[in-house]
Amino acid sequence: MNSSLQSAAAGDSSSAPDSRFLRRKAVNAAMTAFSLACVLLALVPLISILAFIVSQGARAINLDFFIRLPKPVGEAGGGMANAILGTLELVGLACVLGLPVGILGGAFLSEYGNSPLAPAARFTADVLSGVPSIVVGVFVFALVVRPMHGFSAFAGGVALAILMVPTVMRTTEELMRLVPGSLREAALALGVSHWRTVLLVVLQNARGGIVMGVMLAIARIAGETAPLLFTALGNRFWSFELNQPIAALPMQIFTYAISPFDDWHRQAWAGALVLVVLVLAVNLVARVAVRQRVGGTP
C-alpha cells in the first residue's frame, strides 16, 4: 500500500507532508498537461491528412462518382460506383465469416482461460495480427483461388476475414475479461446456465468495447489493397456473383494513384475520401445502434 498515502491519512506530520504533497500536486499537474498534449499532438497529423485528402480529391466528387463505372483516361463522367459497392460487399462477407470466429473465440478465451487451448489460441492470434496482409493474400490464393481456378469475391472475403479475426478476438477477450466477476456470479446464482451468462450478461456488458474492436478491424480491412490483388483481383464492371472478380475501393485508388494522369489522381483522392467517410459512417451507425440498446452511457 502506498506509504505516503498511509502516512498522510494517519496525519503523520513527521514525514513533511507539505513538500511531499506539493510535489505530488506538481506531478499531477505535469501529467495532466502531458496527457492533454498527447491528444493535441495526435490531432495534428489527423487534421493535416484530412485537409490533404479533401484538398486533393474534393473536386472530383460528384454524382457521377457514385453511380458510374470507371472510364478510360481523359473521358469525363467516370466514377467508382462498382468499387464502392465492392468494398461494402467484401467487408460484409468478411464480417459474416470473421465475426463469429472473432467474437465467440474471444468469448472462449475470456471465459475458459483455464483450458489449455486458450493460451495457445491467444498467442497465435497475437502473432497472426502481425502477418503482413500480402502474406494472407498469397495464402488465400493457394487455398481458394487455385482450387477454384479463378479470382473471386469469396476469396477476397476470406482474406479480409483472416485479417480481421485476430483484432476482434483479442479485443473481445480483453473487454469481456474486464466485466467484473460479480456480474457473472450474480447471474449464476440466479440459476442462469453458464453459456447464457456469457452471452446475455458478459457479452452484453462488454458490447461497447466489442463494437469498438470490430470497428477497428473493419477500418483496417476496408483500406487493404495487397491481399485483394491475389484474391478478388478487381473488376471494371459490376459483379454480383461471389465467384467472380470484384472491384474494391483501395485497389481502384491504388491503380489510379500510380498512373501518370492527373484526372485519375484526383479520382484516387476522391476515392480515398469516400473510403474514409464510408468507414466512419459504418462506425457511427454501429455505435448508435449499440448505445440505444444499452440505454445509457457505455
Place this chain on the structure above:
Amino acid sequence: MTSPHLQAPRPARPGKRAARPPKGPAGPAEAHAGEPGGTAVVQAGPGAADPQSHPRRSLGDTLFKVAAGGFAAVVLLIAVGMAWVMTQAARPSIRAFGLGFLVSSAWDPVRNAYGALPYIFGTVTSSLLALAIAVPLALGIASFLSELARGPLARVLGFLVELLAAIPSVVYGLWGVFLMAPWLRNGPQAWLSRHLGFLPFFRGTPFGVGMMGAALILAVMILPTISAVCLEVFRAVPRAQREAALALGATRWESTRMAVFSYARSGIVGAVILGLGRALGETMAVTMLIGNRPQISASLFAPAHTMASVLANEFAEASGDLYLSALIEIGLVLFGITILLNILARWLVWRTVGRFGSTPAA
C-alpha cells in the same frame, strides 16, 4: 465504463419477465469493498465460476464450450496452415542458403544470392521505435479521455482519434511522401543534423525518407489502435477502484496510475501487442517512407528496408523460383520475428505497467 444498470438475467421462462431481485446484483463496489487490506487495487479475473465446478453442467454449456473453443481453434488452424504452406514454398531457398540466410546481407536477384539480415534489422528497429513513440502517447490520450475530459468533449476527441484508424494505408504513404517527409527533411532532421550531427544516430544527409520517417508514420498509424483499445479498457475499470484511491487522498494522476493502470494491465498489454502487430505487418505506408535500401546503419536518417515491404514490393514481379522462394522465406522469418517480439513486448509491458501502476510513491 461498466454500466451499473446492467440487464437482470432472465430465468428460462419464455414470455415472462423476472422481477428484479430487491437488492439487485451487487455492484462492483460492494462486492470488493470488504476485501482485507483495503487495497485500492483489485485484480480483475476472468469469469468467476469455473464451469467445471458447477454442479449442473447442462448440454448447452458443453455445446457452447465446444463451439466457442472450435472458433478459437480456427486461428490455430489458420496459423498452422499458413506456416505449412509457406514452409513448403520456401523449401528451395532454405535448402540453398540454410541458416546463413538469417545473417547474410546479400540481395541480388540477378545472381540469385539472398539474405534477410538488413530486413530483419529494418523491421525490428522501425517497429520498436514506432512503439516507443506511440505507446506513451496512446496512454496519455486514453488517460485524458477517460479521466479528465467531460462527456461530449471526450466523445468527440475519442472519435477524432479513431478517425486516424479509418485512413487507408496508401493515403498515409502519399501524405508521408508529399507532406511529412519534406517537412522532416527541412525541419527536424536539418536541426538535428546541424546540432547533433556528430552522434552516430544523426549522421549522413537527411532525405526525409528513411528509418525516422518510417518510424514516425508507423507511430501515427498504430496510435489509434493502441489508444482506442486502451480507452475502452480504462473505461471498463470499475469506478470504485478510482474512487477508492481518491478517497484515500491520491491525486488524480496517482489514482489513475494505481487503480486504472494495474487493473487494466492485461488490456494495455493486449493493446500494445495489437499495435506491434500492425507495425510489423504494415507495408504500403512503410515502403513509401523507408527508402527501400537493404542496409544496416546506426543513423536514423539512413534509408532501410523491412520484411513486409520487400515482400510487397517484389512479390508481384518476382520471376525465378529461387527468388520467389527466398521472398517467401522472408515471410517465414517475419513470422518468427513476430513471435519473438510478441514475447518480448508482452513481458516488457506487463513488467513496466505493473511496476509503474503499483509502485509506492517515494
Place this chain on the structure above:
Amino acid sequence: MSTDILRRAPRSSALAALLSLALTLAAAGPAPAAAASLTGAGATFPYPLYSKWFDEYAKANPGTNINYQSIGSGGGIRQITERTVDFGASDPPMTEEQIGKAPGVLHIPTVIGAVVVVYNLAGVPAGLKLDGETVAAIFLGQITSWNDPKVAALNPGVSLPAQAITVVHRSDGSGTTNIFTDYLSHVSTAWAKAVGKSTSVNWPVGLGAKGNEGVAGQVRTLPGTIGYVELAYAMTNKMTYASVRNRAGEFVEPSVAATTTAAAGAVSKMPADLRVSIVNPPGKHAYPICGFTYLLVYREQGNRTKGEVLAKFLWWAIHDGQRMAEPLYYAPLPPPVVSLVEAKVKSLESGGSVLLK
C-alpha cells in the same frame, strides 16, 4: 429470452440493410448482357491504354466485357501459367524457364514504351545531355557530383552546381527497370559485370521508390536527384529529362516518335516468337531506351467463343487500337512489326481450326 441472442446483433440488421441496398443498386446498375466475358491481368505500364482499348472495343462490339487488372508483369506471367486468366500481360518477355511451364503461350507485342532519365537540379533546364557510360557510372555510384568532369564534358555551356547526386531507383520489380538495366548492360561493361539486367537488381547506390509514380514523386520533391521513369510519367508530371546519346551518336530527346523509330530499327533482328530486346538500336533518330510490352495468350484456345473474341480483339488492337496510343504517350507499333504480329494472331486456333479467317 432466446430472442435475446437474436437481439444481440444490431450489426446484423445494419448489415442486412446494407446488403439489400447493395442489391437494389445492383439491380439499378447496367447488367452486362455478356456475349463473352474475358479476364486478364498483368503489367501496370499499359493499364491506361488497355482500359481505353477495352472500353472502345466494347462500344464497337456491345456485349464484350474484358476485365483487365494490373497486378504486375510477374503476376501476369504466373496467372496465365496457371490459367486463372484468359490472357496475361507482361513488359519483359517470358524466359525459357517460364515458357517451359506454359507451353504453347504466344507473345503479342502491343505497344512500345520508353524509359526516360529524369532529374531535379535547380538552374539546369531540360535537355541535359548524357550518354550511356555516364548514366551507368552515376547509377553505379562512381560519379557522385553533378559538376563531375564527365557530365560537364557532355554539356559545354551549362553551369552545373557542385551538388551531390542522389540516385532514385525502383524498389519493386518492374518492366521499366528491366528495360533500363538492359540498356545499361549493353552500353557499360562495368554495369553488366557488377549488376546485370533484370526486373529487380541489386542497386549499388540510391533510394528505392515504389512504382513509376513513387520515383517521379521522389525526384520531384528531393533536389539533386536523378531517376528513371516511363515516358508518360515524365510528360504528364512535366519533369526535366535528359537527352541520351544513341548508337548513331545523336543526342535524342525521348518522344513517342523516337520510340517507334527505335522499334522499326530492331525489326531485322526479331526472332520468330517476337521476344526481343530493342535497347540501343541502330537508327539516327532512335531513342535508345525502349522496349515492347506483350500480351500473353495460348495458341490453343480451349473455349472457342472466348477464343474468337480474344483473336478479334487482338486484331483490332494492333490496327485500330494503335491510333489511341500516342495521345496517352505510348508509342504505336511500326508497320513492319504489325505484319509480323498479324501472322501470330492469325495462328490462334481452337479445336484444330483457326479463329480468324
